[in-house]
Amino acid sequence: MRIYETIFILDPSLSDDVFEGEIKKVTELIQSKNGNILKTDRWGKRKLTYPIDKKTEGYYVFLLYQSSSNLPKELESYFRLNESYIRYLTVVSQEKADVTEEEKA
DSSP states (O other): OEEEEEEEEEOTTSOHHHHHHHHHHHHHHHHHTTOEEEEEEEEEEEEEEEEETTEEEEEEEEEEEEEOTTHHHHHHHHHHHOTTEEEEEEEEOSSOOOOOHHHHO
């Protein structure tokens, strides 16, 4: 299992309940696929570098999680289908994952 970092930007016009619900859906999706969430940071509303769909602000969220290699593709597919997400990016983290006995063999 690898450690991944995902940053996504939500539409700032969402209500707080919808915003929290979207974060919960993403974390539940990660956990349902045997992923382990290591850190969740809500960076809050920030100005975008350039307008996206006539929006100049977005609500940023950072997730650090450990999962199998197919989960980031599933997450990005979910982001692509949901119009609440303005942008998203997933990268392999530089932090070291715990090596299991299976991986050592």
